Structures are given as structure tokens and as C-alpha cells.
Amino acid sequence: MILGIDDIAGGATILSLLAWLGLTFMYYIVCYLAVLNIIYDLNSPFKIAQLLLASAPAAFLMALFNYQPLILCILMGISNFHRIKALNTPNNLDPAQTPKKLFYKIGYIYIIMVCALAFYLQTPVNGKPYWETLIPQ
Numbered sequence: 001m002i003l004g005i006d007d008i009a010g011g012a013t014i015l016s017l018l019a020w021l022g023l024t025f026m027y028y029i030v031c032y033l034a035v036l037n038i039i040y041d042l043n044s045p046f047k048i049a050q051l052l053l054a055s056a057p058a059a060f061l062m063a064l065f066n067y068q069p070l071i072l073c074i075l076m077g078i079s080n081f082h083r084i085k086a087l088n089t090p091n092n093l094d095p096a097q098t099p100k101k102l103f104y105k106i107g108y109i110y111i112i113m114v115c116a117l118a119f120y121l122q123t124p125v126n127g128k129p130y131w132e133t134l135i136p137q
Contacts, residue, residue: 023067024075031058031114032076036083036107048102051110059117063131066122073115080107 035054039047062069084104121131 024072027072028075047106048109051106052113055110055113055117058114059121062118063121063129069115069118073111076111080111
């Protein structure tokens with residue numbers, strides 16, 4: 001006899017928790033660390049526009065997988081605070097590249113846009129999530 005995941009007490013719950021933790025880790029690495037570091041390293045005056053454009057695919061992916069990003073938004077906000085604190089040393093901060101006040105706000109603007117778009121795309125419209133109404137059948 002072979003036991004399945006449903007035969008273990010709490011197996012389905014544990015499996016769904018592990019899937020949620022995996023998605024959180026994936027979104028944190030890809031949609032936060034990679035995007036912010038890549039766009040910050042670019043010498044472009046259009047950093048905010050680039051982050052706003054980068055937030056759309058990240059939010060759509062969250063909506064597609066029905067991922068509720070509240071914990072991820074809190075994690076990204078705390079991580080961004082420590083990221084700015086670490087980058088605010090004389091060796092790392094280049095005031096000629098990005099104005100100081102804008103430098104502090106860039107990461108938070110991206111986090112707010114990703115979370116707001118993810119929640120917006122998951123709002124129900126006629127019983128279906130909004131993102132499903134955007135794709136023609």
C-alpha cells in the first residue's frame with residue numbers, strides 16, 4: 001500500500017504552506033531583489049518609469065498564481081529599509097547618479113505599485129478575477 005499526501009494527517013495543509021513559502025521566496029528573489037538591483041545599477045534618468053513598467057509583469061504573475069502578497073509586501077518593505085541603510089554609506093551612494101530623496105523613495109514606489117496592482121488584478125468582476133477579463137478567450 002502506498003500512502004498519499006491525503007493519508008498523512010495535515011498533509012494537504014503542510015503541502016499548501018510549503019507551496020506558499022516557495023512562491024514567497026521566488027517572488028522575493030525575482031520580483032524584489034533582482035529587479036531593484038538591476039534597475040538601480042542602470043545609469044538612466046528614467047528609473048521610476050522603469051520600475052513602474054517592471055511592476056506590471058510582477059503583479060500579473062502574482063494575480064495569475066492567485067498569490068496574496070500582504071506578507072511579501074511587509075517583507076519587501078522591511079528589506080528595502082535595510083537595503084537603503086546599507087547603501088547609504090559614502091562609498092555606495094552616488095549623489096550625481098540619483099538625487100538623495102528620490103533614491104530613498106524608488107524602492108518603496110516599486111513595492112507599493114507591485115502590491116497595489118496585484119490586489120487590483122485579483123479583485124472579482126462578475127465572479128472572476130479581473131486579470132481573467134483582460135485576456136480574450
